[in-house]
Every structure is written in structure tokens, then in C-alpha cells.
Amino acid sequence: MNTEFMFFIQLVVSGIALGCLYALIAVGFVLILKATGIMNFAQGEVIMLSAFICYFLVTTFHVPFLVAVLLTGIIAGLMGIVTERLILRPMLGEPIFSVVMVTIGLSIFLRSMAGILFGHNNLVFPSPFPTEAVKMGGIVVSQTEIWIMLSSLVLAAVFFIFFKYSRMGLAMRGTADHQDVALLMGISVKQVFALIWAVSFITAAASGVFLANVMVINLGLSVVAIGAFPAIVLGGLESIPGAIVGGLAIGIIENLAGGYLDQIIGGGVKDVTPFVVLFLVLMIRPYGLFGKKEIERV
Amino acid sequence: MAIRSKTFSESYHEDIKLFRTIWLKSWIGLFLVVLAVLPLIGDPYIVYLINLSCIATIAALGLNILTGFTGQISLGHAAFFAIGAYATAIISNRFQVPFWVCLPASGVLAACAGIFVGIPCLRLKGLYLAMATMSFGVVVEYVVITWDNVTKGVRGISVPTLSIFGYPLDSNNKIYYFLIVLTALAILSAANLMRTRVGRAFIAIRDRDIAASVMGVNLTQYKVMAFAISSFYAGIAGGLYAYVMEYIHPEHFTFLLSVQYLAMIIIGGLGSVLGSVFGAVFITIIPEFIKAFAQFLTLLFPALQDKYDDGWNIAAFGLLIMLFLIFEPKGLSGIWNRIKTCFKNWPYTY
Amino acid sequence: MEFKKMKTVLTITALICLLVSPAFAERGVTEDTIKVGLILVKTGPVAALGLPDGHGMVDYMKYLNDQGGVHGRKVQVIWEDDEFQAPKSVAALKKLIHRDKVLCLITTGGSNQTIANMKTINKYKISNIPNALMQEFFDPYQPYIFAMGATYECQYQCIVDYIFGDMKADKPRIGVLYAKKEYGKIGLKAIRERAKAYGVDLVSELVLPTGAVDASSQVLTLQKNKVDYVITCDVLPPVISFLKTAEKYSYKPKAVFGFNWATDDMIVKACGKGAENYIGVNFVGGWNDDSPGMKLVRQIAKTNGREVKDIGLTSLYIHGIGASYLFGEAFKRVGKDLNPDSLKAAFETFKDFDTGGIFPPLTYTDKSHAPPEMVKLFKADVPNNRLVSITGWRTPKKMD
CATH class of the missing domain: 3.40.50.2300 (Response regulator)
Structure with a gap:
């Protein structure tokens, strides 16, 4: 029983680490979705670009890791502001479909630019975290994973405080709630939007840096963002706590499916299970677990 | 007698006519003639690109009926396309039946899948619906790969040559006419569909579903119908794709293909039949144009030769999509309409 | 009567088409050049596989040209990007044949793309070495596909x-x-x-x-x-x-x-x-092997200014050089009269052909283009x- 049980716990623990990554990615999506109603399809590319930027800062420019992370965050934030200003601002008030399509165009553009700027080779990040794993009562957790979990926790707390107490955070929530009313209350919606994009891109950069530590860095990194889609929907598109819970849930579900179902059904159910869960959840709760239930009056 | 403007309707019947002016008819006639002689003067490369555009047009029409006209976003169109392609491949391989059995069968099978997805998705809207359809796409990909004693899985499956009543269409130039005819049929029937009660019901659902249901539009019935019709188109397009490529593989039908179809209808123009055609042709042919243009540039400025990277082509493509939508969010059909009015009202353009 | 008229029109157009279309044997070969195509992914996530392979192919042809070319002809390589998508690969091959009029392809890329192109390859007699390894490429015998690499x-x-x-x-x-x-x-x-x-x-x-x-x-x-x-x-x-x-x-x-x-x-x-x-x-030699073939590979990389870290996957670069090496050898064996048929025939004279350790010794005959089933x-x-x-x-x- 013991090994069976340990196996289960170990799967859950590594699932949580994976889930934290998904949650981080999902939060990046949800921030923009919540405030502007736009699904940003270029999020994955931002993640990939940040991984590359951090890699080159560390290897080519010999910047210490923490400074490199900080710089990557700043660059990503600037990218967010520029994207908002140049691309999304002109689209204000246009049909949401066209805006989403613009982000798809942006993703195509960014992906090929990444190829041109950074090349197509598989790169391996010189991880600053020691490779020795930490053992706690038979449960193995790598130091990278601990850092991922800790920083996700910190980021979640920061977001919570920011949205609950800070002036700007309140302005963002107000804007998300009702743009016109926010404008009437003297909130600069344009500023809020720019900031939202910046914050979302910074979150993406954080997930990019962590992904760089666990995966090979190449253009394929952007596909990981698609893996976070179930997490977003599970949490209900517009809720940040929802995205975090959704991310964790998907991480654990994926690992458990890999550990148990893959042996029985076979053929890589690990990848498909999150999407099946997503489909089932939507059948029962069409607005996700934490989503806003829209009441339509007739 | 009142002074008539250029297009003047005296009855509702006239108002919803497809080809309203003699000019339009003659332009279309001319266009058809150009299409007919094209394989005789152009090389197979161009003909092949037009073949691909035809297939994309049919699939995009289907997606536009669902997304553009009925307002139901789908990110799983590639799945229906794949079902059609695999149906054609498997049926024609196993039972050696001719195309007029295969193609409708794949359309119907895809439509059934559409109904199967459509019914549970009735309650979903917007992005939730997009995600649900996307997960259907993932599941279909998984099934195609895993169920390999039928679909041949990751080895891919070859498709017998399309033959019409014993006459094999074994080259691109031959299959071209077949595709043109079917595409014309698909465009006509989509345009006609939108003139009927069904089409108007779709549009009513898109604009305000609750109001539509108050006015007596059965939401369940029409939403499912939209799914079925859209998937039928995708299925037919998939079948044709199988015939053109003569070999299909799960990697041909990824999530990116769904995104591509969405791109086609948004760039072409949502809720516009002509827009679907424009979008499909744009997305299929523009990358080749950009490539040719880039080669021309490197010939013109040999200094660019070393700096040149194929990534630029794709970057330019992405940039083009963005610029198009920033300057004309209604898509290509918006531009087309503007040009048309400009000519029609000339010299009094405004 | 109408029908008769149409028939004459059709016959005339068909005749014109026949006259206009260039003769087969001329394709891709002139007095001083050989045009060779290459379809490999250059962009996107899979480019990490396509780029080093293609660079190897191009670099070897450059080396060959620097040595004076083959029988006075320089090899010109045209590299088309297919983004690892079968429909684009098919389009690329059509472009290479009808626009650029290449003699052959060094490679048609992955298995998926090669199979999608199979019919065109046979119709236009495009000799090529796919870089994927599939039984279908040599069993049954495919006249213009030269399989390389153990299955x-x-x-x-x-x-x-x-x-x-x-x-x-x-x-x-x-x-x-x-x-x-x-x-x-x-x-x-x-x-x-x-x-x-x-x-x-x-x-x-x-x-x-x-x-x-x-x-x-x-x-x-x-x-x-x-x-x-x-x-x-x-x-x-x-x-x-x-x-x-x-x-x-x-x-x-x-x-x-x-x-x-x-x-x-x-x-x-x-x-x-x-x-x-x-x-x-x-099925290719190792970068650090001490064989003449690998020395050549390292030397070619050096003359083209490629360091190991720029190349990316060195094993694929070696594969690329090897594939071009085989084509270079076939061009040499054909002599002056180069056309799709003579090229194929030249490949089929390979008997325990030694690439100096880049590939295992390989043999093609007119009955089998099977790869040497050998690995290291x-x-x-x-x-x-x-x-x-x-x-x-x-x-x-x-x-x-």
C-alpha cells in the first residue's frame, strides 16, 4: 500500500508544480480578458520571447540571473505597453472578433521574429537552481519546482492585494466591470488598459522564465500556452482566483491521468484528459467554476 | 416617372435577388471564362494553389455560416474537416465506391458530428463555446491517431484517385474543373440559404438570440441546424482535400488549421458569403505572393541576399493581417464594398 | 456541329500547349549549371531539424563548386521552405519543377511531405533522398527515391x-x-x-x-x-x-x-x-569520429564559418552533407549527359560506395533503393x- 500511496502523493505534488505554471500562464490570459474582453492569442509567443530574452541576457551578456529576470520583466512590460498603444488602441470599439484576429496576426509576427532574432536551435538554460532535489518524507521536489510554487504564491498574493487595496487595482476592476461608468468616474481607461497589458505580459514573462528552466527553449515553447486553455475555462474566463484553481486542477489531473489512465487506456491520454474535463465541466457549468453567471432578463 | 438610381428595387423579390444587375452578371461571366482557360495558360503551380483555395473557400463558407451568420464561434472546424477527409479516405478505400457516394457521405458524417457537438454546446456562448469546440478538435485528433486499425493513425492513409464515371481526374488540372464547379455550387447555395427563412433566423440569433426566440425562432433547432450545415460544408471540403492530396495524415488537421479558418472568415468579412471567398483566397495565396515578392526584392537588391531569411515572409504575413484589420476591421468584403460603391456612384463618390 | 467546332479548338489548344511546354531532358541542366531543389522546413518550431540539415546540403554543394564543380558545371541550390506542412510542400515542389525547373531534389523533407509528393516525383523523375525513414520509400521499389538511413x-x-x-x-x-x-x-x-x-x-x-x-x-x-x-x-x-x-x-x-x-x-x-x-x-558518423569523411565535414563547416554551437544539431548537419555528397558523386558518375534518367542510372551504379564514415557503405541497384540497414x-x-x-x-x- 505504501508505495502505491507514495506514488499517488508524488504524482499530486509534481502535478501541483506543473499546475502552478499553468496557473501563472492562465493568470496572464485572464488579466486581459477580464479588463478588455480580448482573448490574447499572442500570449504564448510572449512567454517564448521572454524565455529567449532571459536566456540571452544570462548567456551572452553575462547578467546575473535575478537581474536578468528583472530585465526580462521590464522588457515584457514595455512590450505590453507598446502592443497596447500601437495595435490594440486603434482597435478600440471594433468588433471583438477583429481584435482577437489582430492578436493572432501578432502571434504569427512575433513567432517568426523570434526565429529571425534568436535562431531555431534548441537552447538549454543554465539553470541557477541546484539540480539536487529536496526530499521530504519520501516525496521528491526539485528546487526549481519549489521556486515555481513559491513565486506563484507570491504573485497571487501581490495580485490579490493590488486588486483589493491599491487605487490602480480598483480602477482596473472598475474598468473591467463597466467601461463607461469607469470613464465617468474619472478613471483613465486608456491608462488602465496600457497597464493591464503590461502586467499581463510581465506575468507571461515570469512563466516564460520558469518554463525556460524546465524545458528546452525553442519556438515550440509558445504551444504550452494552449495547454493552459483548459485551466482558464475551468476557472471561468474572468476570475483570477479561478485561473489559479483551474491551473492547479489541470496540473494535477494531467499527472494523475498520466500515472493511472495511460497504463490502462494507453496512447497518451495525459494530453487529452484536460480537454475532456473541460468539455464536461462546461456541460454542467457553462460559465466555468468561478465565472460570472450572466443573467439575461427578457 | 421617378428618376431611378443605379440599383433600384421595385419589389422585395427584386431586393433579395442574387445577381441584380446585368453588369454583375457579365462580370461573373467574364470571371468564369478566365477561370475556365486558366489551366491552359497557367502552370500547375498556380492551378494547385487555386485548388487549395477552392477547398478553403468551401470550408470557410461553412464556418462563416456558423460563426459569421449565426454568431456561434467555433475553434474546432479543422475537426469536422478531418472527419470529412477521413470519411472519404476510409470509405473509398474499403468499399471502392465512387465519389458521388463518398463526398455526400463524408458531408453527412461531418454533419452528424456537428449535431453531436452542437447539442451539448447549446448553452455555451462566446469564448466558452470556442473552448468547447476546441476541445472537441483535440479529442478528434486523439481518436484519429489512436484508432489506427481504421484510420491508419500516424502512418497516414492514401486516397484512391478521384474518377468521374470512369474518367480518372489524376492531375491537378483535371480535378481543377471539378473543384471550381463544386465551389460555385457551394457559394450559390450558401448565398441562397441566407435568403431563406433559415438564413434570416440564423442572423436573428446572432444579433439578439432572446429577441429571436420571442419572434418564434426555435433556438435549439436553428443553432443545431447551423452546426450541422457548417460541418456539412467542412466535411465536403475535407473530402475534396483528401482527393486533391491523395494522402492524408493527422498532422494536416491541427488546431492551427482551425485558427486559420477563423482567420479566413474574419479577414474576409464575418457574415458575408463573398467575404469567405476573399478570406480563403487571401490566406492561401498571399504567403506565396509574399515569397515571390521577397525573391523579386532580392533580385533587385542583391545586398539583401545574405540578410534574407524565410522568417521575414511569415512575419510580413502576420503584419499584413494586423494592418488589414487595423485599417479595415470589416475585412476584405468591407474594402470590396467600398470600392464597389465608389465605382457605382462615380463621379459622385460621396 | 457545335461539338465539332469545340473539338478543333481543343485540339489546337492542346497542340499549342505541347509546343510551349519545354522538353523534359533539358530541365535544370545547362552548359555551366545544374539546378537542384531542396524542400526543408526553415521556419517555425521544427526548423531546428530542417536548418542544420539544409545548411549541410548547401555547404557541400558550395564546396563542390569551389573544387571546380562537376564536369564544368556549378551546382545551384534552390531551397524552398514548406513550414513542415504537406500542402505547402506540394506547392513548393510544383514551383520548383515548373518555375525553377530543377533537375532533382536533394531532399523532400519529412515522410508526410514526401508521400504527399510521391506521384509528382515519379511523374517528373525527381531523384531525391528523403530525410525520413519509411518502409514505403523503398518497398515496393520507388524508382526515384533513394532511401538513406537505417529504418x-x-x-x-x-x-x-x-x-x-x-x-x-x-x-x-x-x-x-x-x-x-x-x-x-x-x-x-x-x-x-x-x-x-x-x-x-x-x-x-x-x-x-x-x-x-x-x-x-x-x-x-x-x-x-x-x-x-x-x-x-x-x-x-x-x-x-x-x-x-x-x-x-x-x-x-x-x-x-x-x-x-x-x-x-x-x-x-x-x-x-x-x-x-x-x-x-x-546512421551517420559522429562529429568527433576520426574518419576521412568526418574530417571533411568538419573542414566544410569551418570554411563556411560555422561553429558547433551555430550549427545546432550536428548529426543533422552531417546528414545534410552526406546527402549532398551522394548527389555530387552521382553527378560525377553521369558525366556530361545529365538528365533525370541518367542521374537515376548513376545512383544505381553505387556499389558498397564508401563515404568515408559519413554514412555506412551503401549500394543501390535498379531493383532496390533500400538503405543500408546499419547503425553505430x-x-x-x-x-x-x-x-x-x-x-x-x-x-x-x-x-x-
């Missing part, structure tokens, strides 16, 4: 032979990690059958997705099932992911095996100590960040 079956048979032969494993517990791609499925089947022939069943068969973020569930399952020989049927990034995850859980199987797409110095650079029990097979095994040399060959060319053992 996946052969590679995995050699791996299993190595476990039972060289490592003298007694009742080994073998686990397989495979991708849901054709190489994964073929590999899994080959391993299963081969192990069966030795009287052993596989303990675990798990999927390792190509874009896997981590491989925890796979590693834990293997660990739980006490697997001591892991065979991977997957490309580099997921194998690296796996090795890193295995290191984390201090899971140390006696050996981890990989096939040709995952046998590259890169794996040792990426995983360091995590790769110390890694053994790979490949490589072991990780962690201190020097590279793989070193531990065997010569070997074939799967004959089983009764």
Missing part, C-alpha cells in the same frame, strides 16, 4: 540486440517511451517484437508527448515498475525533458536509449550528468560534453 525497425532491433548482447542483460525490465508519431509507433512495435524474440515482454509502454513540459508521471511510473532499460522513441526536446526529470527523482536505469533523431551531442550538453547512462544509435552506437562522454561512438557499423542480429 526505425533496424535501429530499435540494434538497441535491443545491444541490451541482450553487449550488456549481457539477464531478464531485463524494458520500458518504452514513445511519441504519438509514426516513428514512435513503429519503434514501439519493433521493440516489442524484438524483445519477444528474446523471450521478454515489455514492462511499460508510455507516451512521452513531443511538447511535454515535464515527464514526472512517466518517470514515476517507470520507477514504480522497476524498469532498468528505458528505450525512447521520441525527438530531442522530450528526451531531454525526460532525462532531466529522471535525474530529479534520482531514477537511474542501467541505460536510456534513443534513436537517430535524439542522438546528438546536444543531449549531453543539455543534461550534463543526467545523460551519463544515455546510449544512442545513428554512441555513448555519452559527460566530461567532454559529447557523444562518442562505441561500436562500428552494425546490423541487427539474424534471429532464427
Whole structure:
């Protein structure tokens, strides 16, 4: 029983680490979705670009890791502001479909630019975290994973405080709630939007840096963002706590499916299970677990 | 007698006519003639690109009926396309039946899948619906790969040559006419569909579903119908794709293909039949144009030769999509309409 | 009457078309150039595989031109990007044939793309060396496809032979990690059958997705099932992911095996100590081999200013050079009268042709274009960040 049980716990623990990554990615999506109603399809590319930027800062420019992370965050934030200003601002008030399509165009553009700027080779990040794993009562957790979990926790707390107490955070929530009313209350919606994009891109950069530590860095990194889609929907598109819970849930579900179902059904159910869960959840709760239930009056 | 403007309707019947002016008819006639002689003067490369555009047009029409006209976003169109392609491949391989059995069968099978997805998705809207359809796409990909004693899985499956009543269409130039005819049929029937009660019901659902249901539009019935019709188109397009490529593989039908179809209808123009055609042709042919243009540039400025990277082509493509939508969010059909009015009202353009 | 008229019109147009269309034999060859096409992915996530391969092909042709070309002709390579999509690959081939009028293709890229192009290849007699390894390419005989590289079956048979032969494993517990791609499925089947022939069943068969973020569930399952020989049927990034995850859980199987797409110095650079029990097979020589062929490869890389870290996957660069080497040799053997038919005939004169260690010795005849079913095994040399060959060319053992 013991090994069976340990196996289960170990799967859950590594699932949580994976889930934290998904949650981080999902939060990046949800921030923009919540405030502007736009699904940003270029999020994955931002993640990939940040991984590359951090890699080159560390290897080519010999910047210490923490400074490199900080710089990557700043660059990503600037990218967010520029994207908002140049691309999304002109689209204000246009049909949401066209805006989403613009982000798809942006993703195509960014992906090929990444190829041109950074090349197509598989790169391996010189991880600053020691490779020795930490053992706690038979449960193995790598130091990278601990850092991922800790920083996700910190980021979640920061977001919570920011949205609950800070002036700007309140302005963002107000804007998300009702743009016109926010404008009437003297909130600069344009500023809020720019900031939202910046914050979302910074979150993406954080997930990019962590992904760089666990995966090979190449253009394929952007596909990981698609893996976070179930997490977003599970949490209900517009809720940040929802995205975090959704991310964790998907991480654990994926690992458990890999550990148990893959042996029985076979053929890589690990990848498909999150999407099946997503489909089932939507059948029962069409607005996700934490989503806003829209009441339509007739 | 009142002074008539250029297009003047005296009855509702006239108002919803497809080809309203003699000019339009003659332009279309001319266009058809150009299409007919094209394989005789152009090389197979161009003909092949037009073949691909035809297939994309049919699939995009289907997606536009669902997304553009009925307002139901789908990110799983590639799945229906794949079902059609695999149906054609498997049926024609196993039972050696001719195309007029295969193609409708794949359309119907895809439509059934559409109904199967459509019914549970009735309650979903917007992005939730997009995600649900996307997960259907993932599941279909998984099934195609895993169920390999039928679909041949990751080895891919070859498709017998399309033959019409014993006459094999074994080259691109031959299959071209077949595709043109079917595409014309698909465009006509989509345009006609939108003139009927069904089409108007779709549009009513898109604009305000609750109001539509108050006015007596059965939401369940029409939403499912939209799914079925859209998937039928995708299925037919998939079948044709199988015939053109003569070999299909799960990697041909990824999530990116769904995104591509969405791109086609948004760039072409949502809720516009002509827009679907424009979008499909744009997305299929523009990358080749950009490539040719880039080669021309490197010939013109040999200094660019070393700096040149194929990534630029794709970057330019992405940039083009963005610029198009920033300057004309209604898509290509918006531009087309503007040009048309400009000519029609000339010299009094405004 | 109308019908008659139409008939005459059609006949005339057909005649014009025939006159306008250029003669076959002239395609791609002039007094001083040979036009050669190349379809390989240059952009997107898969470009890491396509670029080094293509660079190798182009670099060798450059080298050939610097040596004075072939019989006074310089080779001109036109490289089309297919973005790893079959429809684009088909379009690219049509463009190369009808616009650029190439004589042959060095390669048509992956299996998927080659099969989609098969009919055109036969119709226009496009000799080419696909860089994918599929039975369909030479069995049944395809007149213009020259298969190079041991099939996946052969590679995995050699791996299993190595476990039972060289490592003298007694009742080994073998686990397989495979991708849901054709190489994964073929590999899994080959391993299963081969192990069966030795009287052993596989303990675990798990999927390792190509874009896997981590491989925890796979590693834990293997660990739980006490697997001591892991065979991977997957490309580099997921194998690296796996090795890193295995290191984390201090899971140390006696050996981890990989096939040709995952046998590259890169794996040792990426995983360091995590790769110390890694053994790979490949059908090209190793970058550090001391053979004349590999010396040539290193020299060509140097003259083109490519350092190892710019090349990316060196094994693919070697493959690219090898493929061009074969074409160069065939051009030389044809002599002055170069056309699609004579090119094919020249390839078919190859008999135990020695590439100096780039490829195993290879033979093509007019009945078979099968590749030499020979591989080399490589072991990780962690201190020097590279793989070193531990065997010569070997074939799967004959089983009764």
C-alpha cells in the first residue's frame, strides 16, 4: 500500500508544480480578458520571447540571473505597453472578433521574429537552481519546482492585494466591470488598459522564465500556452482566483491521468484528459467554476 | 416617372435577388471564362494553389455560416474537416465506391458530428463555446491517431484517385474543373440559404438570440441546424482535400488549421458569403505572393541576399493581417464594398 | 456541329500547349549549371531539424563548386521552405519543377511531405533522398527515391540486440517511451517484437508527448515498475525533458536509449550528468569520429564559418552533407549527359560506395533503393560534453 500511496502523493505534488505554471500562464490570459474582453492569442509567443530574452541576457551578456529576470520583466512590460498603444488602441470599439484576429496576426509576427532574432536551435538554460532535489518524507521536489510554487504564491498574493487595496487595482476592476461608468468616474481607461497589458505580459514573462528552466527553449515553447486553455475555462474566463484553481486542477489531473489512465487506456491520454474535463465541466457549468453567471432578463 | 438610381428595387423579390444587375452578371461571366482557360495558360503551380483555395473557400463558407451568420464561434472546424477527409479516405478505400457516394457521405458524417457537438454546446456562448469546440478538435485528433486499425493513425492513409464515371481526374488540372464547379455550387447555395427563412433566423440569433426566440425562432433547432450545415460544408471540403492530396495524415488537421479558418472568415468579412471567398483566397495565396515578392526584392537588391531569411515572409504575413484589420476591421468584403460603391456612384463618390 | 467546332479548338489548344511546354531532358541542366531543389522546413518550431540539415546540403554543394564543380558545371541550390506542412510542400515542389525547373531534389523533407509528393516525383523523375525513414520509400521499389538511413525497425532491433548482447542483460525490465508519431509507433512495435524474440515482454509502454513540459508521471511510473532499460522513441526536446526529470527523482536505469533523431551531442550538453547512462544509435558518423569523411565535414563547416554551437544539431548537419555528397558523386558518375534518367542510372551504379564514415557503405541497384540497414552506437562522454561512438557499423542480429 505504501508505495502505491507514495506514488499517488508524488504524482499530486509534481502535478501541483506543473499546475502552478499553468496557473501563472492562465493568470496572464485572464488579466486581459477580464479588463478588455480580448482573448490574447499572442500570449504564448510572449512567454517564448521572454524565455529567449532571459536566456540571452544570462548567456551572452553575462547578467546575473535575478537581474536578468528583472530585465526580462521590464522588457515584457514595455512590450505590453507598446502592443497596447500601437495595435490594440486603434482597435478600440471594433468588433471583438477583429481584435482577437489582430492578436493572432501578432502571434504569427512575433513567432517568426523570434526565429529571425534568436535562431531555431534548441537552447538549454543554465539553470541557477541546484539540480539536487529536496526530499521530504519520501516525496521528491526539485528546487526549481519549489521556486515555481513559491513565486506563484507570491504573485497571487501581490495580485490579490493590488486588486483589493491599491487605487490602480480598483480602477482596473472598475474598468473591467463597466467601461463607461469607469470613464465617468474619472478613471483613465486608456491608462488602465496600457497597464493591464503590461502586467499581463510581465506575468507571461515570469512563466516564460520558469518554463525556460524546465524545458528546452525553442519556438515550440509558445504551444504550452494552449495547454493552459483548459485551466482558464475551468476557472471561468474572468476570475483570477479561478485561473489559479483551474491551473492547479489541470496540473494535477494531467499527472494523475498520466500515472493511472495511460497504463490502462494507453496512447497518451495525459494530453487529452484536460480537454475532456473541460468539455464536461462546461456541460454542467457553462460559465466555468468561478465565472460570472450572466443573467439575461427578457 | 421617378428618376431611378443605379440599383433600384421595385419589389422585395427584386431586393433579395442574387445577381441584380446585368453588369454583375457579365462580370461573373467574364470571371468564369478566365477561370475556365486558366489551366491552359497557367502552370500547375498556380492551378494547385487555386485548388487549395477552392477547398478553403468551401470550408470557410461553412464556418462563416456558423460563426459569421449565426454568431456561434467555433475553434474546432479543422475537426469536422478531418472527419470529412477521413470519411472519404476510409470509405473509398474499403468499399471502392465512387465519389458521388463518398463526398455526400463524408458531408453527412461531418454533419452528424456537428449535431453531436452542437447539442451539448447549446448553452455555451462566446469564448466558452470556442473552448468547447476546441476541445472537441483535440479529442478528434486523439481518436484519429489512436484508432489506427481504421484510420491508419500516424502512418497516414492514401486516397484512391478521384474518377468521374470512369474518367480518372489524376492531375491537378483535371480535378481543377471539378473543384471550381463544386465551389460555385457551394457559394450559390450558401448565398441562397441566407435568403431563406433559415438564413434570416440564423442572423436573428446572432444579433439578439432572446429577441429571436420571442419572434418564434426555435433556438435549439436553428443553432443545431447551423452546426450541422457548417460541418456539412467542412466535411465536403475535407473530402475534396483528401482527393486533391491523395494522402492524408493527422498532422494536416491541427488546431492551427482551425485558427486559420477563423482567420479566413474574419479577414474576409464575418457574415458575408463573398467575404469567405476573399478570406480563403487571401490566406492561401498571399504567403506565396509574399515569397515571390521577397525573391523579386532580392533580385533587385542583391545586398539583401545574405540578410534574407524565410522568417521575414511569415512575419510580413502576420503584419499584413494586423494592418488589414487595423485599417479595415470589416475585412476584405468591407474594402470590396467600398470600392464597389465608389465605382457605382462615380463621379459622385460621396 | 457545335461539338465539332469545340473539338478543333481543343485540339489546337492542346497542340499549342505541347509546343510551349519545354522538353523534359533539358530541365535544370545547362552548359555551366545544374539546378537542384531542396524542400526543408526553415521556419517555425521544427526548423531546428530542417536548418542544420539544409545548411549541410548547401555547404557541400558550395564546396563542390569551389573544387571546380562537376564536369564544368556549378551546382545551384534552390531551397524552398514548406513550414513542415504537406500542402505547402506540394506547392513548393510544383514551383520548383515548373518555375525553377530543377533537375532533382536533394531532399523532400519529412515522410508526410514526401508521400504527399510521391506521384509528382515519379511523374517528373525527381531523384531525391528523403530525410525520413519509411518502409514505403523503398518497398515496393520507388524508382526515384533513394532511401538513406537505417529504418526505425533496424535501429530499435540494434538497441535491443545491444541490451541482450553487449550488456549481457539477464531478464531485463524494458520500458518504452514513445511519441504519438509514426516513428514512435513503429519503434514501439519493433521493440516489442524484438524483445519477444528474446523471450521478454515489455514492462511499460508510455507516451512521452513531443511538447511535454515535464515527464514526472512517466518517470514515476517507470520507477514504480522497476524498469532498468528505458528505450525512447521520441525527438530531442522530450528526451531531454525526460532525462532531466529522471535525474530529479534520482531514477537511474542501467541505460536510456534513443534513436537517430535524439542522438546528438546536444543531449549531453543539455543534461550534463543526467545523460551519463544515455546510449544512442545513428546512421551517420559522429562529429568527433576520426574518419576521412568526418574530417571533411568538419573542414566544410569551418570554411563556411560555422561553429558547433551555430550549427545546432550536428548529426543533422552531417546528414545534410552526406546527402549532398551522394548527389555530387552521382553527378560525377553521369558525366556530361545529365538528365533525370541518367542521374537515376548513376545512383544505381553505387556499389558498397564508401563515404568515408559519413554514412555506412551503401549500394543501390535498379531493383532496390533500400538503405543500408546499419547503425553505430554512441555513448555519452559527460566530461567532454559529447557523444562518442562505441561500436562500428552494425546490423541487427539474424534471429532464427
